[in-house]
Amino acid sequence: MAYKKPESALVVLYDQHHRVLxxxxxxxxxxxxxxTGALEEGELPIETAYREVAEEIGIDxxxxxxxxxxxxxxxxxxxxSRWLHRYPPGTVFNTENVFSLQIDSALPLVLTEHLQYQWVSKEQALARLWSPSNKEAVSLFVPSVP
Known part of the structure; x- marks a missing residue:
């Protein structure tokens, strides 16, 4: 098994109604x-971000x-700890590059790595997200409803 690089891209997606995916x-x-996803060898973080959006939700x-x-x-x-085996031995930390993207929620999504998706309000997203850095990105970079 090839190890993941301990650097990733996080892409917060929101729609025209300021709902968070x-x-x-x-x-x-x-x-x-x-x-979210790890950078591949030779890939820039923004390239990873575009690739992961396409891979995880089927949107180019x-x-x-x-x-x-x-x-x-x-x-x-x-x-x-449950994911450490995916990284080179001794790796404990990951560096995450933060992006956001507004897309049209009417577009059909095709999930490949997830069970389901939901479009929710910014407040609902903040209550449900597990990762503190993901919560921070939603808080900072998703526009509030006018």
Whole structure:
């Protein structure tokens, strides 16, 4: 098994109504999150962000004219113990690059790595998200309803 690189992209997705897209993990149904994934060898964080959106929800953002916003923010967090085996031995921390993306919620989503998705209010997202860095990104980068 190839180890994951301990650097990732987090993409907070929201729609034209300022609702946040939440994804329920298959390997931990109590864990709701935004799109996220590890950088592949030679990949820039923004490339990872676009790739992960396409892989996890089936939306080619560039083809739809959606532009990722790079918040030039990195979070460093301790990797959950249940996932440490995915990283090189001795790796404890991951560096996360934060992005956001507004998409049209009328577009059909195709899930490949999650059980289900829900469009929820910003407040509901903040209450349900597991990851502190994901909560912070929603809080900071999803516009409030006017």
């Amino acid at each position: 939440l994804l329920q993990r298959k390997d931990d149904p109590t864990f709701w999150q935004s799109v 953002a560039k083809a739809h004219g959606f532009k990722l916003k790079d918040h030039c923010k990195q979070n460093k967090y301790e990797i959950r």
